[in-house]
Amino acid sequence: MSKTLSAILVSIAVAALCANTACSKAVTAQAAVKEGKDRKPAPPFTLKDSSGESVQLAKYKGKVVLLDFWATWCAPCKVEIPWFMEFQQQFKDRGFEVVGVSMDEDGWSVVKPYIEQLKINYRILLGNDEVGQLYGGVDSLPTTFLIDRQGKIASIHVGLERGKEDFRNDIVKLLETSHAASGAAPRDTLLASAK
Amino acid sequence: MALLLATPCLRAQNSDVLTVATPDRLSIKRGASGEVRLKAELRAGFHVNSNTPADEFLIPLRLTWAKEPLEVEQITFPKPQSEKYDFSPNPVSVFSGTFEIVTRFKAPPSSKPGMAIVTGKLRYQACNNKECLAPKTLEVRVTADLQ
Numbered sequence: 001m002s003k004t005l006s007a008i009l010v011s012i013a014v015a016a017l018c019a020n021t022a023c024s025k026a027v028t029a030q031a032a033v034k035e036g037k038d039r040k041p042a043p044p045f046t047l048k049d050s051s052g053e054s055v056q057l058a059k060y061k062g063k064v065v066l067l068d069f070w071a072t073w074c075a076p077c078k079v080e081i082p083w084f085m086e087f088q089q090q091f092k093d094r095g096f097e098v099v100g101v102s103m104d105e106d107g108w109s110v111v112k113p114y115i116e117q118l119k120i121n122y123r124i125l126l127g128n129d130e131v132g133q134l135y136g137g138v139d140s141l142p143t144t145f146l147i148d149r150q151g152k153i154a155s156i157h158v159g160l161e162r163g164k165e166d167f168r169n170d171i172v173k174l175l176e177t178s179h180a181a182s183g184a185a186p187r188d189t190l191l192a193s194a195k
Numbered sequence: 196m197a198l199l200l201a202t203p204c205l206r207a208q209n210s211d212v213l214t215v216a217t218p219d220r221l222s223i224k225r226g227a228s229g230e231v232r233l234k235a236e237l238r239a240g241f242h243v244n245s246n247t248p249a250d251e252f253l254i255p256l257r258l259t260w261a262k263e264p265l266e267v268e269q270i271t272f273p274k275p276q277s278e279k280y281d282f283s284p285n286p287v288s289v290f291s292g293t294f295e296i297v298t299r300f301k302a303p304p305s306s307k308p309g310m311a312i313v314t315g316k317l318r319y320q321a322c323n324n325k326e327c328l329a330p331k332t333l334e335v336r337v338t339a340d341l342q
Contacts, residue, residue: 071327073252073253074322075253075280076281076282077327079282114252142326159323160281160326161325
């Protein structure tokens with residue numbers, strides 16, 4: 001076997017090996033909204049909000065949910081929060097909710113002042129490693145999941161890979177997908193109201 | 196062949212964004228002072244907050260040492276870099292690339308002569324231009340020859 005052929009075979013084998021789950025990143029960005037048949041159920045969890053109330057993800061079934069894993073120490077997360085506040089305001093009456101899951105180890109002592117400082121208008125829950133693992137480890141923040149009305153993950157965004165309008169388009173697409181069944185506004189109306 | 200195939204994955208799983216080289220052995224006389232230099236290296240594209248970040252919510256780089264067998268006289272961080280990133284309208288106080296943290300220790304006169312291990316913890320929080328990683332604490336060890 002020539003050296004060149006050996007090198008090619010080794011490269012192919014390494015690539016194949018590294019493509020398995022043990023070696024690939026736990027959560028990888030899937031920018032596009034998946035087709036309905038390719039979506040997997042969002043893992044259920046129960047976490048507490050800042051008032052101490054236990055909140056189940058299942059409570060949001062029937063709505064499109066933007067589930068944002070973030071932390072107060074994560075500067076890129078701070079860029080997205082105003083976008084999500086805007087989406088919460090604009091789409092809340094159309095069956096949409098933003099849910100933030102803070103991964104701060106120091107808990108509410110740091111999260112509450114941050115919520116107040118940024119005047120966050122959506123629900124924040126305090127996350128933990130267990131929930132992080134359910135969602136693939138969430139090694140990098142921000143990591144955002146868009147969940148459809150059936151409680152299935154439609155897209156995953158890791159880091160500041162996409163802009164505000166990309167998020168908005170994905171949300172509108174998900175709201176639109178189920179508008180025929182729910183009687184919600186069609187796409188043009190949704191986009192126009194979002195401008 | 197199997198070893199060749201496995202190596203890149205193992206490296207990827209075990210790799211840390213920040214690594215610290217094993218510091219040189221510190222030879223120090225009882226009652227005297229001596230310096231230890233920790234050489235840290237960050238993976239390309241990543242930075243850690245400096246020891247004095249401007250934003251109150253950012254996690255500073257912090258080095259702490261066990262109280263024994265040596266006393267810490269001073270910890271000196273390098274001058275931070277002021278860098279601009281996509282996620283911040285203002286420059287951020289960071290360290291990137293390679294940098295050194297110098298600790299000045301004093302050996303108490305009552306120290307027992309011989310070899311000793313000094314343990315410390317380096318707490319850091321790393322980001323790149325788009326995302327951040329959870330804060331981590333790295334254990335560091337210095338071998339001290341107390342004379």
